[in-house]
Amino acid sequence: MLTLLLLFFPLAAALLVLLGGARNASRLALGFAVAELALTAYAVTVFQASGPEAFYIFQPWIESPKVSFHLGLDGLSLVMVMLTNFLMPVIILSAFHRNIHHASGYFSLILLMQFALIGVFIAMDGLLYYIFWELALIPVYFIALRWGGANRVAVTLKFFIYTLAGSLLMLFGFIMLYWYNPAQSFDIRELYRIYITDGNQSWLFWTFFLAFAVKIPIVPFHTWQADTYREAPTQGTMLLSGIMLKMGTYSLIRWLLPILPVGVAKWGPLAITLCVIGIVYASIIAMRQRNLKNLLAYSSLAHVGLISAGIFALNIQGLQGSVVQMVAHGVNVVGLFFCADIIFNRTVTINSDNLGGIRTLAPQFATAFLIIVLGSVALPLTNGFIGEFLLLYGVYEYNTWLSVFAGLTVILGAVYMLRMYKKVMLGHPGARVPEFSDLYWNEKLALGMLVVVIIGMGIYPKPILDLAEPVLQSILNKTII
Amino acid sequence: MTDKHKTVEESLDQIRTTTFLGLLIPLLPLLGFLVNGFLGKYLPKSVIGWIGSLSVLGSFICTLILFRQAGPTDAIQIDLFSWIALGSIDISFGLTIDALTLIMLMVVTGIGFLIHLYSIGYMHADEGFTRFFVYLNLFIFFMLLLVMGSNLLMMFIGWEGVGLCSYLLIGFWFKNPSYNDAAQKAFVMNRIGDLGFLLGMFFILFHFGTLDFSTIEQMAPSLVADNGLLIAITMLLFIGATGKSAQIPLYTWLPDAMAGPTPVSALIHAATMVTAGIYMIVRTNVLFAMAPFTLAVILWIGVATSVVAAIIGLKQNDIKKVLAYSTVSQLGLMFAALGLGAFSSGIFHLVTHAFFKALLFLGAGSVIHALHGQQDIRWMGGLKKLIPITYITFIIASLAISGFPLLSGFFSKDEILAHAFQQNLPVWIILSLSSLLTAFYMFRLVYLTFFNDFRGTEETRSHIHESPWTMTVPLIILCVLSVLGGLMGLPVVFHANHWLNTWLADVTAPAAAILHQGHHISHTMEVILMSVAGIGAILSILYARHVYLTRRSVPESDEAMSGWGKVIYQKFYVDELYDRWIVAPAFKLAEWLGNVFDKHVVDRVVTLTAGFLDASGRTLRVFQSGNTGSYVFAMVLGIVVLFIIRLLI
């Protein structure tokens, strides 16, 4: 029951916000998102008390092909749902004090997105999962298309088709799984059990991997990313980078590793190599980006590359690291894009060459921004460090040399992030940016929430590690062939 | 109640007290950081300064209490909570206080307090006063974590944390772009080292299954000495140390780091943070002792750094730059000591160096303060009478660093030289040479700054004044320490037992057990070596006196420089080399990858796929002309073709 409430509350909220009119849309949406967050907190206490069984829902849905309405909330899903529902109020808060036309539609779509994302994270039936996966694309497409920047039409089209093409491959993969499944079902428990020949696993791997690789994205399937991040409105970018990318990495863990262990064993080395190349590649490109949003896009690319590398390392450190880092990256990247938005909002420029000296004008903003930057360069006692340490160690266990290359992100990350901070925030005030008002209450609240999580998670990551541990361990056991 | 119960109760009480004190040591500066950070804007300056200073003083007092209670073999273990636990890994958020930690704690909190005190005077007119104390307290907190951490990862928190504070404090005056560049350079160079540290930790975690110092110490002797694994681990850790402790090839950030306020240079870039590399190696000495190859590398890197930095120091004209290169050189000396396996001698020199180098920097700060920001020694001179306390303390510190007999630097340096003489004669010769150079450039600095006539403008001269008491008191205390610091390591020749060696014996025992140092050189030889070193230092000082006091020569202006003098002044063009061969190509590659490769190769594949579909659509749409006649014709044609096929088959 709680599961259904968690899932459908945002949908109902989306409808209500749509009907509620433009004037109160943002406040209404924030109220609903906070309520959902409270619901999540309650769900966590229930989970701690009675375990995942309480959240299990199974209802036959379609007779033939056999699809069931199967939802479940284990530790891994719970972490992802926590991330989603924590970021939603922040994302909605970040849209306060901004001039948004058709606000009711905008916030309604954001809440619809929340519905789809939660669906992806808790669906335990292949086709149901696929429906949520595609559903998540629709709101963000409209958000980017209607509220985006000047070049939005071409960019969103590319983004939509690129990701959809990947997803269709996945649908094909699911159909083939159904075909190979003697029980003729999409249910995850069946899929975890079925026997698929090595040859079939080998090519089925690609149907799933490509879908996820486009969504994550893993180099070289990333070229939609920077453009989309730049053109989408800030909240859209936050949704995309903060949560939607995690659909890809989450799905690698949930669907790819346990169902196709042989395929993963065969192609994993190639995939992890791609990921590691992607880390270095994206980090190097990020060093020379002048557009703030582009820089953040490439830095995000480097981070998710490391997350995926940790997943393909196929050890508990890598998987745990990826879960922690999914959360950490979600929090940090939302914070970073929010900071970029604050800068853009005040100065109407996003090119770091035209910025500088903001720190003197807005010390509170500078401090918050610095902490988020430090989280993203993985300074110890911030959330980024726990993830990066575990991920790099996971990759190290897999292959020492790969970890050396992946480790370059430690250096290059510091280079591009601090360079950006230096160019944008430091230097003499007034030369490029004449005035810059410090944080408004909504920005203070949103950034404050993020900063607390960044430091809190860095000091005490144990709750997240403990939540994910049993699930990851059982998935890991399935990958051993 | 029996007596036995009572004693158990008492010892439990004892443990509780020590745990409490141990926790208080890092928590007090953290508290100072939080109070000043959050409430700073509501508090007056004087209160902020004293909150910052007293929090560190509190830590120092706690350290002293612990020090009085503890014996050299005691180790207090404080496990706060399990930090990262998964699979077989369990890394606790734990602190350890043992003999080595106590020494470091005294240095960090003691000198830290003095420098906080000094900063109250030094920074009083700065608009970023609050921010300065916030950063400084945060630094102390991280530095304490670094030395107290019970495992490598805890040390790494402090390790990167102090790097962050160093970044923040070098770029403290962030309106100046070149300071920001220096800050960033420091952070990035440290990060290069940190990657080495991180990878070293991975090796240890993988092969030992733990990062706890005590467990590593127990497990290491069972490994085969000098195998690839140990060499890899120790080399990687050493790379970390070269970054933090400014050794070749990662030393160039330290001179640039002088962009920060002078108390920062004294605290972070002379006394504490830069010695973290030495502390780390001593902490894991058992691993290094088992990898003679790495020890040799450390030895030669240390020796090379020591002499190269000393040569560069000869020609620098910025008072802080001279001291910075001197720091690099002295750190090189400490690494050489570690390379020789003389771990406690390295710590000995670390401590005495912290005393006199902090004093030198604070003295330099006092000079700069008096001259309103002038740092170029070519525009100084004759300050002896104007700022007497600074002058006296500065000259004593210079004597100490030069190895003037019976001052602290003399003993610590001599111990290292004795080890070098005993094990490796060429090393001894080079290090002695580096000591002579040190004495020369230090007194070049002294004579140019304090003697002869003032070379600046008359206006500046009229403003010169001695610093306030908050600045001079730390100078005097450090001066006393610089003179007497050698007492903690009086050699056996002086019929004293070497207190520091005894105190650290338990810490360095694992290495000592492996290295089996040969029998010590004879006492006569030791006395001869000491005399040689002392006389050499005095002669070197006299030569500097001859050049800069008697002949009154002043370094030429930048334009007038030529030949080797210029090369040395330009620091052998190492920065330019790095820029040209590493930084510039990296940025070029970034530019090319971002603007050419990513757009025109990777994305081209995607757009070509879309383009192919688009083109095929365009081609096929010709058939869909919209002309009904042609549709019907196509239909009929199709039927006819079907008929023909049917007929033929």
Added chain:
Amino acid sequence: MDTLIQAVPLNWYLFLSSFLFCIGVMGVLFRRNAIVILMCIELMLNSVNLLLVAFSSYSGNSDGQIFVFFIMVVAAAEVAVGLALLVSIYRNTGSTDIDFLNKLKW
């Protein structure tokens, strides 16, 4: 029991209806007036009807002849719709020339 239909050999029916069908096809292909094209389509339809009746009679099964009635009814309805469309087109474009009706493309 020869019926009237069987008084003529089957081949002749075949030839006649093929001939009619071809006239219809040619008309659809080469005429531009939509009304004529509609008539030609009817011609093709009726040629097939004729054949259906002939075969039905020769095979002694009357089903075919019954179907022809259905076809004629449907054809009548179809002609009605077709003519209605034509009238509408004529009103909109002022012509029944099908070359003007080339909007059926992307």
